[in-house]
Each structure stands twice: as structure tokens, then as C-alpha cells.
Amino acid sequence: MMAWLSAAAFAQPGMFVLGVDGMDPVILQRLIDQGRVPNLAKMAREGAFQPLGTANPPQSPVAWSTFVTGVDPGGHGIFDFIHRDPATYHPIASATPAPEGEATVFRLFGYVLPISVPEAGNNRGGTPFWDLLHKAGVPVEVYRIPGNFPVPESEAKVLSGMGTPDLRGGYGTYTLFTDQPVPSTSKGDIIRVQVADYDLDGIPDTVDTALKGAPDVLHLEPGQVPRDDDYLTARVSFSVDPEHETVAVRTGDGVTVLREGEWSPWMTVSYDAAPFGLMPIEGIVRFYAKELRPGFQIYASPVNISPAAPAMPLTSPTDWATDLLDEIGPYYTQGMPEDTNALRDGTFTDDEYLKQVGLVQEDTRRVLDRALDGFKPGSFGFLYVSDIDLQCHMMWRHGDPKTPDAPPHPAMDPATAAAHAGNIDHFYEDVDELVGTVRAGLPADTRIIVMSDHGFQPFHTKFHLNAWLRDAGLLVLKDGATTGSLTDVDWSRTKAYGVGFNGLYLNIRGREGQGIVDPAAAGALEAEIRAGLEGVLAPETGARVVRRVVSRAQAYHGARVAEAPDLVVGYDAGFGNSDESTLGMVTRAVFEPNREKWSGNHLMDPEVVPGVLLVDRPIEGSGHDLTDLTATLLEHFGVAKPAEYVGQPITIR
Amino acid sequence: MTFLVGPITSVFDVLLAPFGHGWPWFDLVLWPLVGAVIALVVYKYVSNQKAIAAAKDRIALHLYEVRLFPEDLRIVLGSTLKILWRNAVYVGHNLLPMAVMLAPMMLLITQLVSHYAFAPTPVGEPVVLQVALDSGRPASSVQLEVPNGVTLDAPPVRTADGHAYFRLRGDVAGDHTLVVRQGSETQTKVWSVGGEARKVSPLRTDSLEAWLYPGEPALPGDSSFRELRIATAAQPMHWLPDGEGGILLWFFALSLLAGFALAKPMGVTF
Numbered sequence: 001m002m003a004w005l006s007a008a009a010f011a012q013p014g015m016f017v018l019g020v021d022g023m024d025p026v027i028l029q030r031l032i033d034q035g036r037v038p039n040l041a042k043m044a045r046e047g048a049f050q051p052l053g054t055a056n057p058p059q060s061p062v063a064w065s066t067f068v069t070g071v072d073p074g075g076h077g078i079f080d081f082i083h084r085d086p087a088t089y090h091p092i093a094s095a096t097p098a099p100e101g102e103a104t105v106f107r108l109f110g111y112v113l114p115i116s117v118p119e120a121g122n123n124r125g126g127t128p129f130w131d132l133l134h135k136a137g138v139p140v141e142v143y144r145i146p147g148n149f150p151v152p153e154s155e156a157k158v159l160s161g162m163g164t165p166d167l168r169g170g171y172g173t174y175t176l177f178t179d180q181p182v183p184s185t186s187k188g189d190i191i192r193v194q195v196a197d198y199d200l201d202g203i204p205d206t207v208d209t210a211l212k213g214a215p216d217v218l219h220l221e222p223g224q225v226p227r228d229d230d231y232l233t234a235r236v237s238f239s240v241d242p243e244h245e246t247v248a249v250r251t252g253d254g255v256t257v258l259r260e261g262e263w264s265p266w267m268t269v270s271y272d273a274a275p276f277g278l279m280p281i282e283g284i285v286r287f288y289a290k291e292l293r294p295g296f297q298i299y300a301s302p303v304n305i306s307p308a309a310p311a312m313p314l315t316s317p318t319d320w321a322t323d324l325l326d327e328i329g330p331y332y333t334q335g336m337p338e339d340t341n342a343l344r345d346g347t348f349t350d351d352e353y354l355k356q357v358g359l360v361q362e363d364t365r366r367v368l369d370r371a372l373d374g375f376k377p378g379s380f381g382f383l384y385v386s387d388i389d390l391q392c393h394m395m396w397r398h399g400d401p402k403t404p405d406a407p408p409h410p411a412m413d414p415a416t417a418a419a420h421a422g423n424i425d426h427f428y429e430d431v432d433e434l435v436g437t438v439r440a441g442l443p444a445d446t447r448i449i450v451m452s453d454h455g456f457q458p459f460h461t462k463f464h465l466n467a468w469l470r471d472a473g474l475l476v477l478k479d480g481a482t483t484g485s486l487t488d489v490d491w492s493r494t495k496a497y498g499v500g501f502n503g504l505y506l507n508i509r510g511r512e513g514q515g516i517v518d519p520a521a522a523g524a525l526e527a528e529i530r531a532g533l534e535g536v537l538a539p540e541t542g543a544r545v546v547r548r549v550v551s552r553a554q555a556y557h558g559a560r561v562a563e564a565p566d567l568v569v570g571y572d573a574g575f576g577n578s579d580e581s582t583l584g585m586v587t588r589a590v591f592e593p594n595r596e597k598w599s600g601n602h603l604m605d606p607e608v609v610p611g612v613l614l615v616d617r618p619i620e621g622s623g624h625d626l627t628d629l630t631a632t633l634l635e636h637f638g639v640a641k642p643a644e645y646v647g648q649p650i651t652i653r
Numbered sequence: 654m655t656f657l658v659g660p661i662t663s664v665f666d667v668l669l670a671p672f673g674h675g676w677p678w679f680d681l682v683l684w685p686l687v688g689a690v691i692a693l694v695v696y697k698y699v700s701n702q703k704a705i706a707a708a709k710d711r712i713a714l715h716l717y718e719v720r721l722f723p724e725d726l727r728i729v730l731g732s733t734l735k736i737l738w739r740n741a742v743y744v745g746h747n748l749l750p751m752a753v754m755l756a757p758m759m760l761l762i763t764q765l766v767s768h769y770a771f772a773p774t775p776v777g778e779p780v781v782l783q784v785a786l787d788s789g790r791p792a793s794s795v796q797l798e799v800p801n802g803v804t805l806d807a808p809p810v811r812t813a814d815g816h817a818y819f820r821l822r823g824d825v826a827g828d829h830t831l832v833v834r835q836g837s838e839t840q841t842k843v844w845s846v847g848g849e850a851r852k853v854s855p856l857r858t859d860s861l862e863a864w865l866y867p868g869e870p871a872l873p874g875d876s877s878f879r880e881l882r883i884a885t886a887a888q889p890m891h892w893l894p895d896g897e898g899g900i901l902l903w904f905f906a907l908s909l910l911a912g913f914a915l916a917k918p919m920g921v922t923f
Contacts, residue, residue: 199791199813206813239816242793244808248781248818254884255781257820259807265779326889 013445015636016371016381018438019067020431021060021146021162022389022602023612024455025051027401031425037432039439043450043614051610053625054454056555057502057568058606060162060389061094063453063626064146069126070630070645074556076126078147079564080500082582087513089486091499091583095147095163096120103222111218111274122150125560127642129630130156130380136639139379143367146384149335154316159324159367161384164335166302167213167271167283167311168231172334174342175300176290177209177238187341195240195296207238207296211251213271213303214281214311232271232281236300240292247298249287258289263359266330269303282306284330286359290352299347301356304333328366337363338390344597350420353394361387361430368434372441380633385434387427389602392456395423396600400458409460410593439616447636447652451629452611459601461538462578462592463545465498465569470586472532477586486584492516496529496566499584501577501603503565504529504549526551526567533569539591547572547605557646570605577603620651658863659870665764666852677769677850685904688761689911690919692754697921700750706922708743712736747923759864762904767868770896771853771885773845779806779822782842784833785879786815798832801825803844815879823847835877842881843869855885 028049032041043049055063055073057080065078073079083094101118124147130140134156144161151160166172174188182190189212195204210233215226224230239248245260254267264287273279283303290297305311307325314321314333324331337360343353368383375381392401397413399421400406408417435450442448469475470482476493477484489497491507491514498504506522509515517525530549538545552564569577576594580587602609613624627647634641635649669680715732722728774780784795795817799805802825810818823829826847833840845853854868858880863871872878887896893903916923 197813201813239810239812239814239818241808241810241812244810246808246810248810248812248816255783255818257781257807257810257818262807 012378012637013447014375014377014379014381014443015447015449015633016375016438016442017383017449017451017633018431018435019064019145019382019384020388020450020452020612021384021386022392022454022456023428023431023450023452024388024392024402025049025610025612026455027424027428028612030401031428036425036429039432039436040428040450040614042439043435043448043616046618047614047616048619050613050619050622050624051455052451052613052629053623054606054609054611055626056550056606057570058454058602058604058609059501060453061147063611064162064384065124065126067451067453067626067630068128068130068145068147069124070129070627070634070642070647071126071558072556072627072646073558074552074561074564075558075644075646076124077560077563078124079568080503082500082503083563084499084503084505084584086505086511089489089491089497089499089513089584091486094500095123096150097123099223105222112221113218114222117222120150122148122152124148124152126644128152128154128156128158129633130154130158132634132639132642133380133637136637138637138639139376140381141371141374141379142382143371144384144386145382146335149314151313151316151318156316157320158316159321160314160335162335162386164305164314164333165312166334167281167305168303169215169226170302171336172302172339172341173212174302174339174347175211176297176342176347177207177236177300178295178297180295180297182347183345186345186347188345188347193296201242203242205240205242207298209236209238210234211236211269211285211300211303213269213283214273216273218273218279232273234269234271234283236269238296238298240296245292247289247292249289249298251285256287258287260289260292263288263355268306268308280309281311282309283311284308284333288352288356290347299342301337301339302334304337307331307333324367324370328370331367332360332363336386336390338386340390340394340598343394350395350398350416354420354423357387357391365434365437368437369441372438375442375446377443380637385431388424388431388452389456391424391427392600393598394600395420396456396458397597398423401425402456402458406458409458409599411595411597411599448616449629450612450614453626454602454606454611455609456600456602457573457604457608459576459594459599460574461545461576462594463536463571463575463581464578464585464587464590464592465504465581466584466586467581467588467590468533468536469496469498469504471590472529474529475586482586483588484586488586495525497584498569498577498581500565501582502569502571504567504569506566508566522566529567538575543574544572545575546570547608558644570607571603573604573608575604576601615650615652618653620653624650656871656874658867661760662764662767662867662870665760665768665867669764669768669852681765681769681900681903682907684761684765685907686911688758688904689908689915691757692908693912693915693919693921695754695757696750696923697919699753700923701746702922705743705746708739708746709922711739712743715739762901763865763867765904766897766900767854767866768852769850770888770900771845771855772850772888773826773847773853774823774883774885776823776826776847779820780844780883782819782821782831782833782844783880783882783884784817784819785882786817786835787877787879788815790815790835790877792817794835796834798834800829800831802827802846803829803831831881833878833881838877840872840876840878840881842883844883845885850888853885855883857881 031037055066065076069076099118099120103117104115106113140156142158146162148160149164196206197204212231237250256264266284271281286301288299307321342348397409397411398417401424474496476490478490533546536545548570631647631649715735718732792811804822806820806822823846829844831842856866857869859872890899893899
């Protein structure tokens, strides 16, 4: 049966989709006009190039889940990076809800041994298109798809992308071994070390230290959040040569020699969760010799889950991760490997950050080569590319690539801006090269689609949504306080609160833990808030801050609408919710110039950040969105569209 | 005793090289079979064949008792204890032949590992030559001389604890001889770069580990060098585990199968 189905699939051309996170149609059009992206220009000239409607809100996990499942967030249940627990109001990661059910453990000599522990599944609902294609006999290989961790069971070959944690279980914690003072606000793990002079030759040259890895799971209660000292450690040593600017880095059996300013290859680190090596947990890490003398600073990347022995599944089928390792060598498994935290902290300069991004790009090219080598006639392939998105987030401050005559970004540093103003354009050129590789590496009849989940805008002003709600009298803190967190909120007098980048929740009675808003009065309250927010003007420029506020009933359809925020706040270009407010904090000011390196954004109204649709053949119609694209994939392979899929297939001529 | 590693390796180089180069599976089939025959011969003449046969008969007898009288707890318990005892006797009779077989088998396996378990370093890929001196000696004066086709990829690191690290890059395929010097002493280390699968030596040492890595002669006992090591990737072994694990598994599986098949024709009881 499968052979017959496969034969049927091979009878038609294959399809390859390059998913370029954050590619913006305005920037792309400019670069096409300037003749800087010849491969993309050729696609636009010979095929189709249109803006692609994104999800609401246009956040990557939301948009990619929409593309993967063909339904809007009301169907797949991913409404934001961050959701809230209605009972406690606490922010929670949208991808992995807290597992339900009680764990059973057995305690022995201080160890907490799990007998049965409820597993945290992937919160994304709906049916991924790859399952439908695979079931129809279409060979499928999907590389680095966002929002697919924890990896759901599937027989289709899928490598998890954005959202895949590092070995610590977070989205990427780097380590800096340094003998220099570092601000305590750092997002990394800063290890103060002393460079020792063991041979008493007057030259300090040796550092023996430890690198944190996986949580010490056999000493943690089920569900317990690890504290700083609850992680397993692996011994790492650095030996600086007394004469040369070189260092030997040793981890377990591995050793490498680095010059100052060099990156190591991937090195394996092993953590023992149980005595006698009974439960080894393996990770891979790269070191960067930032400074060897006179100061000592060595950066270690977040410890990635090793594809050789994954501590958690990275792919479906599970052993595909190891097959890929055998074919292309070690690769980044962390979902967002570009270390934006190190740049935000000042641990990396712009140049150092770009060098690290270069390593990720190299990795992407190897994965693409593998994807093209493995592409069979009549099959479906997908590769996700992260560079444009993250570099638009981090490099926009150096010069607005969308509106070159825009006023300088508040985070612009004249000392570095000139050297980096063109960085974002270069990343478009790099994607253009990938497109050239794709076109050259596939059978001539393969349909090639380049798409993005959203576009980009500057982010020059932070809006503290919860501070605005406080000033509007809708959110009240205990004891007359004006600043605080969600734990400081007086819920008996609070009607609305914000959690997530675009989410606003009403404190509905019977739904929220301490709700006070009568469900019957919710509509009027929503209208009041909508009118208020849509009328907010920036104090200095008078610009509109919020372009549109929509209710969940307007925005979503499907079985999970009830989990959505009551209102989705769509910011206008240049504005966005602050990180503090996203996590439920209430700040003093409502507005704040964004002086952070995270200077470009897309967490706005979907209409100001459409994505890109490029097809290598002409298409019919316009105004397509992500769900249409999903329907198109299925139709291309003759697979019936499930009833819940909301998009309409795009006709490719 | 490590001085014997070199001569023994030379013998195996002659035995393995004519067949091994270009057709490794010939050696990987032939030598487990040879190993099985050697093991059977050793077993036949070193072990007490009559006692082994008797122990096996007794075990069979007691198993029969258990099957005949399953409801009689006293007999079941007694027979089980006797089975355990006879098993211990059987194992005891195997200890001497196993001890005698251990050395030739280990020699055979380590030579196969040395020839087939490691992959040459790809051309252009950097590796680190790790030089360890005897404890207490500073590494500051360790020098390295590289041949044509090998580049020192970064300045070396010489540590206070008697280690020196040299990052090397092989620009040309071949078995390159690296020369290390410490004071008046000179030693060499072979580094295999590129080309077909062949004998690869990850480690040269003066310790007993030299028997496990016989790709090169052991370092002399009075050397100031303790070891010269180059991290080497495992050779892919198709459906078997890569590298040493695959060779071991293959060797034991095939020699066991051959042993069972040949035991009766050779008149061996085990």
C-alpha cells in the first residue's frame, strides 16, 4: 500500500519550502531593485512575489504553528510566546504547559527516583501537514521547524527548531568564565575564576572550573524549578601558554587549542546524574577565547543537547537526530542558537556576535546540503532559516533598512553604527545564496517556495501595558503601590492585566483564580479598553501607539478559542509591549525609549508586518496568508484538506 | 614488556596487510574464524574435557529432576541448589583455558582494532597532538617538528602540569611522522591523514595501554614522554557500532558462531 502511495507521490513534482523567519517584503523589494539578491529577484521575475498574511499576533511560535497546522491560533492553541495560568495568573511558556497528574517518586539515600512522572507534551493542537503528507506516502523531511518541542510522535522526519531548549532546559544560557567584574544583570552564567600559577613561574596560566549542564534531576522534586546550584557540572580546564596568546581547553577526554579570538569546534561534555556513570547525560558546547591576557574571558555557548545521545528527543523518528549527526557531524540543536543574550549583555561586541552568527550560518548550509542530498523526486522538503529574524531584532539600531531616512534608533551608537548599518542587507544576500543553492540542487520540476512568517519594523518605544492599565484604573496594586509584579496585584480590584507580548486578559469571575468581572459585563469592558488603547498617543511624537485591538472572538476560530487572551493588542510600527509588562510587571512609566540592542521587532499588528511569499512559478490571486500556504502544500500532493484547515489552496500555474 | 608491542605489530602488519588493504572484511571474517579455531584447540588440550562433560551431564540431570517432580518442593529446591553448584564447577573448569586464551585473543583483537577501528583524519581538519611528560617535568622545552604536508595551525600551549598541545592541520594525505623533542630525547608519532581506511595509531605510550593501541611501538620505558596522543575518529562500521565497539562485537559474535559450529567436528566439549 505504502509503495503504491509513494509511487503516486513520485508521479508529481516535489516541493521544497525555505522558511525564512522575519523576511520583510519592503526590504526584499528594495534589495531586488538594487540588484543585490539575484536569485530571489529571478524567482520574483519568473514566478510570484507577494506579501503573505501572517498570524495574529505575528509572533514566530504563533505564526509557524499556524503554517504547520493550517489553522489559526484558535485551532492550534498557541497564542503568544507566553500564556498565563488562569488559576494563579503566573506567566507560563506557551509551548509546554505544566504536565497534568501527580508524579510518583521513590526516595533513596537522598536521591529522588521517579517511578512515574507525567510528561509535558507539546501544547500545539491540530494536525501538522507533514503527518498528512507522510500518511499519503509522500517522503517528507522537515528541518528545524519552530514550535515542535517537545517533539510529538510522528513517522515523518522532522527536526525540531526554535523552542528546542539547551541542556539546562531553557532557551539558551551561555557561560562566561572570567576574572573580570561583570554586571549582575547578565542573562548568562557568569563564573568568576582565578587564573592560578601552579608552577610558581610568576605567570598565572591555569583555570580549573566547571560548566553547568542538565538539572540534577535525581535530586529535584518533580516540577521543581532548579536553582543556581541544582545543575550537574562537568569539569573544564583552561591552560594559557606562558609565551603565546593561546589556550588549551579540556573537557573530559576532549582538548582543543584556541588563539585569542577563535572559536572551538563542538566539544562533548558529559554529566553524571547517578553514581558510577549509570546515568550519563551528554551535551555539546563551543568555546570562544575572548581574552587571554591581561584579563581572562572565555565564553562557552549554551550546552546543546547532544545529537549523539539526545537527553530529550530532538527529532521524529527519535533516531533521525543521530543519523543526521553521522552524515553532517555535530550541529546546533538549541532552537535559537544565535546568542542574542550575550550581545544584549555586552559579553559579545557586535563583531563577536556576528562571528557567532557566522557559525550558525555555516551550520545551516551543512543542513541545507543534507536536505538537498536527501531530496527524492516527488518528495517534500522544508528548511527553516533564522538569521534575518534575529539580526533584524539585534542590528536594526545601526540603521533602519526599511526606512533609510528614519530618525536614529534610541539604541544607535554612533561609534559602531556606520560599520554595521548594512548588516541586515548582508543577511538577505546570504539567504539569496541559499536560494541559489536550493534552485541548483533540486530536480528542475521541483516547486520552490520561499516564505516568511512575518516581516519587520523598528522598535523604538517600549509601551508598558500594565502601567497603562494601572493608570486607567483597571489594574490595582496592593497597599497603594504603583509598581510591582503580578504577585503584588490586588485582584479584588483589578479588572484587566497583561501577560505575553500581545495578550490582555480580563479578570473574569469563575475563570480567573480571583476573578471579579461579571462575564456579562466583559463585552463592555473590552470595548472600553479597546477604545482607550486605540486612542493612546506617544507623548513626544503624538504617533498612534496601538493600531488595533481585537477580541478573541474576532480573531480566532476553533476548539481552543477559550484559552486565548480576551484581547489581542496590535501595536503600530515602532511600538511594542515591554519585556517587563510581558511578564506581568507593573512599571512606573508607561512609555520608555527602547535603548536595548533588541531594536527591531514584529510583535505588532499583523498588517504592519506581513511576511513574504515567493514562488518559482506564477500564482493566481493575492492577499494569501499562512493557512493558504499550508492548504497549497496538501493540494500539490493531492492530499485532501482536513475540515478544520481554514486556508484556501493557492493556484500555482 | 611493552617493548614486545613493536615486534608483534610488525608480524601482524605482514599477516594483515596483504589482505586487509582495500578489503577489510576479508580480515574481519578470517581472523575471528582463526581465533575460534585457536580457542577450540587451546580449550581442547588445556581444559579437563572429561570433567566438563561430567559437569554438563550433572546439570542436565538436575534439570530433568526439576521437570519430573515440579510439585515436590524438596526435590525442586535441592536440584536447583545442585544446578547452581554444578554451574560453579563448570565455570571453574573453564577458568584455566580462558586464562590461556586471553593473551592470544587480546593480541588478535587489538591488532584488528588498530587496523580497522579508527579513521584517518580528513585532510584540512585540525587536530591536537597531546604530549604528556612524566610527572614533575615542565613542558616548556617540548619542541615539535612537522613534516611537509603538515602545518602547525596555532602556536602551541605548554602547561605547568607537563602537557604540551599542538594544533595541527594535515594538508596532504599520508602517514606523516611527527617528531617531538624534549632535551636530548627525540620521539616520533605517526599521524594518518586522508586516504583509504588503514592502520591508524591514536596513541603512543610507555604504559600498559600500549598493548591496547599497538599501532606503533611503545615508548621506551626510560622516556621522558609518557604519551603522545592524537584524537582519532571511529571508523564507521555500517550496521555495527562504530570503531572499537563494532570490531569487538563482530569478533566475538563471529568467533562464537564459528566455535559452536566447529566444536563437534574438532571433538571439543564446552
